[in-house]
Amino acid sequence: MVLTTPLFRALRRLYPSARLDLVTTPAAAPLVEEDPHLDRVLTYDKGGGDGLAAVVRKIRAGRYDLWVAPHRSARTSLVGALAGVPRRVGFADAGLAFLYHGVVHRPLARHEVDRNLALLRGLGAAPESGDRVLHVGYTELEAQQVSAVLSGAGVPADAPLAILCPGSVWATKRWQADGFAAVGRALAGDGLRVVVLGGPGDRDVAGRVARGIGPGAADAAGRTSLKALAAWMDRARVVVTNDSAPLHVAAARGAPTVAVFGATTLDLGFGPFHGRTRVVQVDLPCRPCGLHGGHRCPHGHFRCMGQIGPGAVLAACRQVLGGGA
Template structure:
């Protein structure tokens, strides 16, 4: 088999998709242990790649710099003279890069756009076989001899980051090594968000019935929602939206027994640390490939004729009901939590 010394992986965003490339990164490194494996990503997500020790060099792109930023990136990448470029994004930016950096071999991700269109527009399932996205990413590298190692997504937390987060939790009065559930009430789009009132009720029920500690995790945009939950729940609970960066958020999830999250990157981040999830899925469906991977993980969803209505979420509901999330009850989610927690 031909040996490749310099391999470039291109995936700019977002949190979940970048995490789902970790299987690809690991398997490429296994096949080519001496190769330089570099990765192109948007600057705001670059910390995730520091949790993949197989990566040699991280090239960042700042979208605010526009096309000038892309030109600078092209110049940097062209100097590397890559043997292989694996385009896991397949958008106009990756098209420009793969056609201008002079990589000897280029392989692209297949997005199944028509299958997704028929599923959303006509509710016709043309997928036939549900194949998770992390395995579809891996398919891109098959032409250079990369094989699947039968392992899931995987990230590694540096000891100093884990200690920093553990110390923060202890200073707040909770115990980082015991009985911890993380709730992630945020999402990029409104129709993917479970109601704050339900997260609030769920948090109180977890504390009262399981004696577990609860931590509310999210970005700065979730601060108001998390504070609302915090102020209306009694017991061992803390709120940390905007406190931790992505690597530190991973360290927090690494201490959880399980995570409850909307269909967002935090769900995939939790699973990459082998922490099971209860995923709350509204407008998207299993066929798109973003459902949980771990055997212990569970999905809360309701079967509706209008699902799916979008490929990744929207800030409105076409029927103006938001039934796909509103009809998921606290009882349903709590029962799924109980199936994951160890039996007493």
């Protein structure tokens, strides 16, 4: 979702007075609720009981003139068609792509941001360099949530923060908790206050990292909303993350970041976009072993993460902290 936000910016540039609405899942919606280029965010809870007919009715009621589909599912193609949107543009490799009036080939060698922006070609337009800007916003409410968690953890409001994000849905994209803890201890020794962040599903790993760092670390996993992630990034002097959502939110907020890549590689198109970022990874012939990583190493050795020591990650942190990225 974060890597689609430049497309919203570009569509607003092309159609400044149009009503520009987005359909997405309830889980992703918080990331775009504050996007200034969108008028409304409509949610479609496909796993939670919203049938296809419900979303088709919603779209039909909006009487849209144009359907632009960065999502390549057959369901997305079908919804636009069933809702009777008169002009529809999508990717050639989407499911049921024949339902689109304009199909665009995805430039697979490019970053995901540029792949999404390629959809403009289906509208007879071209991306401009000013489009290539990520956006994730938040409100005063999220800023207050962050301040409350920090104050509850005894962290002074003006303390320099290191934010560690050790979670990922995919096990092969998670660097070791011990490594995060070692980096956290060293950054605390450098005078930063360390906050461990994650969603509700990351509580276990975040707890292990925070305990490994010691009493000065604040374990904030599952304690603030997804939207608050952007507010956290604005407070960070340095962010250490796996190849997961915080990487892209950090890039959107311009937070200095160190990203640890394991089973995935930059040429898959989901690397850091803008911001002061260092990537730590090792060169192995088995990388990448999947587009999104997997739940276990297919070779059983998990060297892509096992060979990354805390020293390399810490050195990268000190580079971005010193402005050397």
